[in-house]
Amino acid sequence: MGDYGHGIEFGVFVTPSAADAARVVALAELADAVGLDLVTFQDHPYQSRFLDTWTLLSFAAARTERVRLSANVLNLPLRPPAVVARAVASLDILSGGRAELGLGAGAFWDAIAAMGGPRRRPGESVDALEEAIRVIRALWDTGERRGARVEGAHYRLDGAARGPAPVHDVGIWLGAYKPRMLELVGRAADGWLPSLPYMQPGDLAAGNARIDRAAVAAGRDPAAIRRLLNVGPDATPEDLARMALEDGVGTFILMADDEGAVRRLAGEVAPAVRELVAEGRAGGGAGDAREGDGAPAPTRSATGRGAPSPGPGGEYERLGVTPTPDDGTRVGSVAPWDESTRPRREPSPPDVRYTRRGRLVGQHLIDVHDTLRRELDELRDILRQVREGAVGAGEARSALNEMALRQNDWTLGAFCARYCGVVAQHHGLEDDAIFPHLVRSEPGLAPVIDRLADEHHVIHDAIQAVDAALVHHMGDPGDFSRIQSAIDLLTDALLSHLSYEEREIVEPLARHGFYPGQIRDA
Structure with a gap:
């Protein structure tokens, strides 16, 4: 480097x-x-x-x-x-x-x-x-x-x-x-x-x-x-x-x-x-081209952490699957929630061992999230194109409506039913099946699951706010502040939430699976 x-x-x-x-x-x-x-x-x-x-x-x-x-x-x-x-x-x-x-x-x-x-x-x-x-x-x-x-x-x-x-x-x-x-x-x-x-x-x-x-x-x-x-x-x-x-x-x-x-x-x-x-x-330095002289310092999350560890204890090292860390950087001026109030689960015992299928199940959640992160990048690119006049606000709304971000209504079960081959084959899976299964398998996860569900509602509202901002832009094409604020809030909420969810439930998913019997049958 x-x-x-x-x-x-x-x-x-x-x-x-x-x-x-x-x-x-x-x-x-x-x-x-x-x-x-x-x-x-x-x-x-x-x-x-x-x-x-x-x-x-x-x-x-x-x-x-x-x-x-x-x-x-x-x-x-x-x-x-x-x-x-x-x-x-x-x-x-x-x-x-x-x-x-x-x-x-x-x-x-x-x-x-x-x-x-x-x-x-x-x-x-x-x-x-x-x-x-x-x-x-x-x-x-x-x-x-x-x-x-x-x-x-x-x-x-x-x-x-x-x-x-x-x-x-x-x-x-x-x-x-x-x-x-x-x-x-x-x-x-x-x-x-x-x-x-x-x-x-x-x-x-x-x-x-x-x-x-x-x-x-x-x-x-x-x-x-x-x-x-x-x-x-x-x-x-x-x-x-x-x-x-x-x-x-x-x-x-x-x-x-x-x-x-x-x-x-x-x-x-x-x-x-x-x-x-x-x-x-030549060794003379870059003058003002030094961090701190006019370069904005990254904003930190409410937790005060810079780059938190990928999970409780060393369990993710044993699992061999690495959740995406949240470095605490935020792009918007409004925090979507107080991160300091998020519950944490207890680390798994050091003698827990994982099957190959368990590792794949844990990794699959990260892969699903990467798809959502990619869609967020696309959404921000659409905003850039609206600013540049390459697309109109109406086309941007159409693109938003077609995204999985909008269509899955922020229920993990619905998203997996669409994208996960293993879960899609389990035809009886309802939209809210995965979280209840995890709580039944590990009751101590209940506070974390409740918090994740609450954050899903916030993200859903943030997506709705982006749509409303696009509608507003149709009536006032010169005003981009509302769109930018809405997408920045969605960015902060989504990236923060996905990292938190991975940190807390990738390992339990690797132990318990998406549905009863999945890992035991491996």
């Missing part, structure tokens, strides 16, 4: 609005003219208001001379990797070595399915992305004479002809936030490309650490993996220099569709950041 010594680069992240296509291309031309390094476009093929990203990249390459171009990031489920490999190589040849490849595992699965694409679970989407990288690299490897072969559950090559090869080493950059995706970056990618607005303080360092461990385990040099970051227009040179020196970010990509912001980035921000980074690397 820290400074990886990469050269500092700057780029722009432009919304590919079909209604303003000439301006979109003009921003790419401007970035080229003022000396930026990179132009990127988001890729949402199901969004009818957007230009097709690959067509736009090709057109922009023809209208520019030196700037490199990439999707930020390409929607893999709707773009077959073998075709992507040929398209990227072709653009690289035609543009004189200016194509890069940002890839994403996919999101907005209802919209993807509506376009005829696959609907993948989180684990499947990561597996598919890893297979896609193998496909792309195999087709670019023209030094091998034999046809390319890849055997995968989602993608395969059966002796496909290789080539054409790109004319430069195209970087494969992954948009990644969760552990498995970060580990994939370390094993197989050339760069990590997250967006700062969707991250919490400490996420860059934690992500780098996971990437670095995966890279070392794969026999790779962590410093060979470039760290890129999408940033908002309010980031100061001191902020960016600090992230370069402390978090290893080498490429900063401005999320803005404003000509003035692009000119400021090239003429003012980029030179200042490069100067501060050069001073820091």
Whole structure:
């Protein structure tokens, strides 16, 4: 972690609005003219208001001379990797070595399915992305004479002809936030490309650490993996220099569709950041680019804890399943509840042993929660798109209504009935079956279960508040404060609740199962 010594680069992240296509291309031309390094476009093929990203990249390459171009990031489920490999190589040849490849595992699965694409679970989407990288690299490897072969559950090559090869080493950059995706970056990618607005303080360092461990385990040099970051227009040179020196970010990509912001980035921000980074690397420090000098300190939860332990005692180490910790960071100004009043269960005895199925049951709850966390990221992205005019409040409401966040009404049983294969097969399971089963199996869990149920109601109300804020926005399109406050409250409530629930009941689920007899029958 820290400074990886990469050269500092700057780029722009432009919304590919079909209604303003000439301006979109003009921003790419401007970035080229003022000396930026990179132009990127988001890729949402199901969004009818957007230009097709690959067509736009090709057109922009023809209208520019030196700037490199990439999707930020390409929607893999709707773009077959073998075709992507040929398209990227072709653009690289035609543009004189200016194509890069940002890839994403996919999101907005209802919209993807509506376009005829696959609907993948989180684990499947990561597996598919890893297979896609193998496909792309195999087709670019023209030094091998034999046809390319890849055997995968989602993608395969059966002796496909290789080539054409790109004319430069195209970087494969992954948009990644969760552990498995970060580990994939370390094993197989050339760069990590997250967006700062969707991250919490400490996420860059934690992500780098996971990437670095995966890279070392794969026999790779962590410093060979470039760290890129999408940033908002309010980031100061001191902020960016600090992230370069402390978090290893080498490429900063401005999320803005404003000509003035692009000119400021090239003429003012980029030179200042490069100067501060050069001073820091020379041993002179980064000046004001130090935490505490203008950098907001992370807010802490009511418990006063920074990063609480993953569970009572050492039981989760024995279980071999790790709940997602809550680092106490909050984005909103209103606390959803008093965390200091949360009950805690007694740790399990040290002689408890777990079956393989028990471990899978405990891990499944975390996997379910990861789906909800991913949907929260999608919801925050929708808000960004509303702000940028890419989608309207009505479309945002429709997306919210389709999410599991809204549909499962915050009963764990209903969510498992929809997503958990084991529980879905148990047709008699009612929405509220799991919590009562745990209390019957372990009466001491009752206070925890009652608190979790109470928090479900708060989260349900928070989701309703987001919907109401979207309705309000339709009548007052210039006011984003209510939407932002509602989504911030939902973010704080959801992330806090999911971590608390995992800490308290993943281990009991591993011992007792979702329903009577489940673990005993393993």
